[in-house]
Amino acid sequence: xxxxxxxxxxxxxxxxxxxxxxxxxxxxxxxxxxxxxxxxxxxxxxxxxxxxxxxxxxxxxxxxxxxxxxxxxxxxxxxxxxxxxxxxxxxxxxxxxxxxxxxxxxxxxxxxxxxxxxxxxxxxxxxxxxxxxxxxxxxxxxxxxxxxxxxxxxxxxxxxxxxxxxxxxxxxxxxxxxxxxxxxxxxxxxxxxxxxxxxxxxxxxxxxxxxxxx
Numbered sequence: 001x002x003x004x005x006x007x008x009x010x011x012x013x014x015x016x017x018x019x020x021x022x023x024x025x026x027x028x029x030x031x032x033x034x035x036x037x038x039x040x041x042x043x044x045x046x047x048x049x050x051x052x053x054x055x056x057x058x059x060x061x062x063x064x065x066x067x068x069x070x071x072x073x074x075x076x077x078x079x080x081x082x083x084x085x086x087x088x089x090x091x092x093x094x095x096x097x098x099x100x101x102x103x104x105x106x107x108x109x110x111x112x113x114x115x116x117x118x119x120x121x122x123x124x125x126x127x128x129x130x131x132x133x134x135x136x137x138x139x140x141x142x143x144x145x146x147x148x149x150x151x152x153x154x155x156x157x158x159x160x161x162x163x164x165x166x167x168x169x170x171x172x173x174x175x176x177x178x179x180x181x182x183x184x185x186x187x188x189x190x191x192x193x194x195x196x197x198x199x200x201x202x203x204x205x206x207x208x209x210x211x212x213x214x
């Protein structure tokens with residue numbers, strides 16, 4: 001009988017493109033907004049993984065006011081402690097230390113890497129350098145990418161730490177550095193000094209190194 005031909009044709013012929021089989025719910029096609037959102041999220045994730053730590057350099061000389069032994073106490077705990085006393089207690093000098101600071105204008109937590117040598121610096125490290133502490137000795141900048149102290153402090157923020165009642169060395173008069181005055185005994189004054197330091201560094205980074213904040 002030819003009465004069943006239409007039914008057989010339906011069974012044998014392929015379904016129309018896009019038609020769903022019985023009992024199967026078609027998946028919702030990705031919209032342009034969905035695809036764009038996924039791509040943006042992927043870019044943000046990749047960018048976050050590649051974010052560099054801003055770098056701060058302190059003097060390597062153990063006679064310096066700020067060294068690898070006491071810089072974290074100052075920047076993170078807002079308290080100045082004698083570096084040589086800390087050196088006797090701490091033992092071997094750390095290769096690097098990290099300090100986390102919350103940016104006052106954005107609430108963003110930024111981790112800073114602190115070192116006292118640029119010997120193994122890569123091009124990316126030089127680009128991430130934001131701040132240098134100096135005791136006024138030009139030899140501190142021997143073998144740097146920039147050849148003179150003047151050039152160094154043209155490319156990063158500079159601080160010259162000293163006691164409040166001390167005169168700065170004559171050598172720093174021509175360097176574009178800010179004096180970081182620290183009280184000899186009034187430790188309650190340290191916080192205001194460090195807050196001022198961070199404010200200066202935040203402004204410098206926002207103006208000159210915004211890529212390290214994004």
